[in-house]
Amino acid sequence: MEYQTDNIIVYDLEVFPGYFLAGFEFPNGEVHQLIISQDNDTHLQYLRDFLVWLTDQGYALAGFNSTGFDDVVLTAFLADPKPEVAYQTSFDIIVNQHPRWKFDNQINSIDLMQILPGRISLKKIGVCLGHSKLQELPVDFNKVPSLEEQQTILPEYNINDLRITRKLLNKIQGELDLRGAMSRKYNIDLRSKGDAQIAEAVLTLEMEQRIGKTKKELNEAARIICLGKPWVTVTAPSWWDSIIVKNPDIQKVVTLGAEIFAKTIPIHGDYLQRGVLDRTVFLGDRYYKMGIGGLHSIDGPGRWIPTRDEFLINVDVASYYPSTILLQHLAPPQTEGSFLEIYDQIYRDRLKAKQEGNKTVADTLKIVLNSTFGLTSSVYSAMYSPEMTANVTVIGQLGLLLLIAMLKDTCDCVSANTDGVLLIGNKTNREQVDQIIHSWETLTGYVMETEEIESYRQRDVNSFIQLAAGGQIKTKGIFNYKWPDLRHTPQANIIATAVKDFIQNGTPLHDTIIHCQDINQFILTQSVSRDWVTSWNDEPLGNMLRFYKSTRPEAGPIIRRPVGADVKGNAGNVPNSENCVPLPDLPEEFPKDIDTDWYINEAEALFATINEKKLRGANRTAEYLTTLGLRPCYVDPKAKTYSRAAVKYGEYDFSSCPPGWVFGTGTGSALIAKISDATTTVLAVDRAYPSRTRATIKKQQGFTLLYGARVPLTNTAGYVVQSSYGLDLDQYYTEAELKKLQVQLEKWKHA
Helix, strand or coil: CCCCCCCEEEEEEEEECCEEEEEEECCCCCEEEEEEECCECCCHHHHHHHHHHHHHCCCEEEECCHHHHHHHHHHHHHHCCCHHHHHHHHHHHHCCCCCHHHCCCCCCCEEHHHHCCCCCCHHHHHHHCCCCECCCCCCCCCCCCCHHHHHHHHHHHHHHHHHHHHHHHHHCHHHHHHHHHHHHHHCCCCCCCCHHHHHHHHHHHHHHHHHCCCHHHHHHHHHHHHHHCCEECCCCCCCHHHCCCCCHHHHHHHHHHHHHHCCCEEEECCEECCCCCCEEEEECCEEEEECCCCCEECCCCEEECCCCCEEEEEEEECCHHHHHHHHCCCCCHHHCCHHHHHHHHHHHHHHHHHHCCCHHHHHHHHHHHHHHHHHCCCCCCCCCCHHHHHHHHHHHHHHHHHHHHHCCCCCEEEEEECCEEEEEEEHHHHHHHHHHHHHHHHHHCCCEEEEEEEEEEEEECCEEEEEECCCCEEEEHHHCCCCCCCCCCCECHHHHHHHHHHHHHCCCHHHHHHHCCCHHHCCEEEECCCCEEEEECCEEECCEEEEEEECCCCCECCEEEECCCCCHHHCEECCCCCCEEECCECCCCCCCCECHHHHHHHHHHHHHHHCCECCCCHHHHHHHHHHCCCCEEEECCCCCCCCCCCCCCCCCCCCCCCCCCEEEEECECCEEEEECCCCEEEEECCCCCCCCCCHHHHHHHCCEEECCCEEECCCCCCEEEEECCCCCHHHHCCHHHHHHHHHHHHHHHHC
16 A cells, blocks of 8 residues: 555664674564674575565565665665675764765665654653663674674664564554555655654645745745845734724833834844844733743742632633734745645645544644744745744734733733733633633634633743643643653653642542552653763663662662763762662562652652742732832841842742742842831942941941842831932941942943
8 A cells, every 4th residue: 555554564773894684573573683794694685585575565664763774774785785885884874974865765664763753762762662671782883793792682682672663653653644644645755754844845745836846946045035135024913003002011012013023133044043032021910031932921830729709711822823824924935925825725624624523634734734834944944934933923922912911901811821821810800801802813813712720830831730620631841741752751750640640639649659550650761972971880871761769778879971081070970860770671560669758759849839829910019119120029038148149120920929938129239228127228329339238237227238139128117219319328338348339339330
């Protein structure tokens, strides 16, 4: 069957000087290994016949990085069947890093590595899938293997890699089937392509048929356009002039947009210059960061749980980037108008497939739609267009900021990231909130999807655990609990699982951990660069490490040293490997020495971090203090000395208040604090007063002067902000201090 995705044999090569091994695993687990050495080539004809037989019997080949290595090496070997030829080819690929297009390739295998997001090693896949044995290459790549290595060690190593590859195939079979369906639809082989590569292939195929330009020609045209105009601008969206300014926050967004539309963004090294669009924006009760990478709120740890009188909802934009592209008619200029026609048709075909219940077609077209935006920022893509990249991301960010501003007087946005917002408000305002969202949809053309939320706990904007009103759990970042999972390397998943079970079902953290008997839930992993060698209690280990926390007396850290370094001072612990036992091979029985106390303590600490109630309105208070010329911060009033850490605008979420701490302000540069039992007076000053405090001031005058520290505002009877002009602060300092002060003042003026 053309573009088949079943009846697959996985294969893998082992290549050394004078030695060539080709291993094949059938779907039933049977393994065939064909070995050709410089002393024995009896398997050579069998290998040729075997490959022909596989095709005749309707099998397909698959491998891991097979298009980049195995297919090329096997092609070279079959053309000139000498182990030295195979070894030299592999050496050119691995060591000399010759690009694969320089080599002939007559083997059409499915490359499973290409389907996965990012570059991930087969050993790491073994960890993610809970494979029983992790094994590094047991033989020096540049040496002729010994007789035992040729007959036993390398064949066993090859089988282990084949088993991992088979597990990977089984795990992503659904994604492979989807690619097979797309291959048949477009009559091009997409089985060895990632999402972005699929979008590129489909779009360029359609464009070549419409305007007669190949991918290479489109990419060259894009580069010429950028050379002629090495900067881009963002154009106001079609709905911009229809904005009705009903409050100061909306005006703030309008002003921000006008500033951005008037700015040019340079292209440096084929990419948009970073930092040009970076902005910190305060709206409602939150600080937001804008940039080329997207919009996100400044979120600290804690929880949002609505009271009986409140609602908590997630509001996300459906198909945000595809919708922005179509609504604003954004297209790479080199596509000569064909892009939007093709993209719009794909969008409509997907909607039709969803309505008709054709999930396969809907899912395949979704890949193309969602992956297209990423192509616009790739200098190697036919869709390369920095101007389109900037317009899509900035218009999207301004759209979300406008929604947040429109909602200002009815509810609070407590978190935002890329294409959605989390809103909390009083139930009496819910109908009005829905009306505003609908009016925003009407204005912009976007369609919103709303979900009722029961609780939302977060460490930051990219690590959260959310419980929907229907009981469904959604996680991100450190709260990922799913296993096996190719997108997240196991990191003591039992901790996230325990937190999830408590939030979802009320199961005590302790119970989830002590009752779990799956060693994979307790595993921590660490990938170490090839520039390092690792060991545990003087036993050598590999570069892909798997370990657990143990109560054994000999439990200890994994040590890493630079390759070739004999000096112990160069050694260091692998992160988080203290009191551990490595597991290159998974045990048949659950270890009795698991340090459950460590996992319980970690789970309790994590939950405590995210379970502190967050405070609505705290960021508004901080912003008000900022308008008074202060630098808001939190202060521990019980501490003997006040923190001198820097306070940066928009870098802190004041709704996350440490227990017992109070609002304060940072002093220094132009602020000095005069603290008495009755009040804290923050004085605007024209010089840098000495940072140390004179004990005699407190003794003689009854107050303390602080400069360059954080001081509390709300633990006293009150606070006052005033100018120091007309006040003789110099009287409180010695002559020596004043001379030093004068030197500082001169430096300050010149700065």
